[in-house]
Amino acid sequence: MLLSIRVVTVGVLIGLPFAVGFAWILARSNWRGKWILDMVISLPLVMPPVVTGYALLIVLGRGSLAGAFLGKLGIDFVFTWGAAALAAGLVALPLMARTIEVAFASVDVKLEKTARTLGASPSRVFRTITIPLAAKGILAGTALGFARGLGEFGATIVVAGNIPGRTQTLPLAIFTQLQTGDDLGAIRLIALSFILALVALIIHRYLSVRRHV
Numbered sequence: 001m002l003l004s005i006r007v008v009t010v011g012v013l014i015g016l017p018f019a020v021g022f023a024w025i026l027a028r029s030n031w032r033g034k035w036i037l038d039m040v041i042s043l044p045l046v047m048p049p050v051v052t053g054y055a056l057l058i059v060l061g062r063g064s065l066a067g068a069f070l071g072k073l074g075i076d077f078v079f080t081w082g083a084a085a086l087a088a089g090l091v092a093l094p095l096m097a098r099t100i101e102v103a104f105a106s107v108d109v110k111l112e113k114t115a116r117t118l119g120a121s122p123s124r125v126f127r128t129i130t131i132p133l134a135a136k137g138i139l140a141g142t143a144l145g146f147a148r149g150l151g152e153f154g155a156t157i158v159v160a161g162n163i164p165g166r167t168q169t170l171p172l173a174i175f176t177q178l179q180t181g182d183d184l185g186a187i188r189l190i191a192l193s194f195i196l197a198l199v200a201l202i203i204h205r206y207l208s209v210r211r212h213v
Helices: 002-028 034-046 049-060 065-072 081-105 109-117 122-150 154-159 170-179 183-211
Strands: none
Touching (some): 034 081, 049 081, 081 154
């Protein structure tokens, strides 16, 4: 369980800055190619997770440029818990970005414009006005991303493997228990996974409701 929480937490933290950036672009910019970014962000939602994992394997494997560079640094990324975290963050990214996009869109643009006329820089407006006003939506998106990452299976098993104590997250442990015929052990892990996901969804629901109050 602790490994799963660590993997998902790190994965969400990796994906969150990208989710915030993409959400800001989608919510506030208006350019011709925006639909392309919109589609790219949505790809992990519609593609089989195994394909996502294989894509990560191609990009980060030893035969790739990135993998070769990491290898020279003595870092073997594939089949580690870091790879599992990256997979969890990638599949959670679209849900986080969509939720945060709605939060940014709900921020009153007039407040930002007023701050700009008073001399605040765009970055300061973003830090002191936009982010605080959208904070509940950002946290709600983070909770939803955590719930999604917690249930990730396909991408994780491809890019990180199913190594007990190293990359075996809750879904992979459940799969292993079922494969070995340990139904009772599988049920226990399923119950634990259900509780963790339910807590994350309750937090998401609470923050989503509070955002509109």
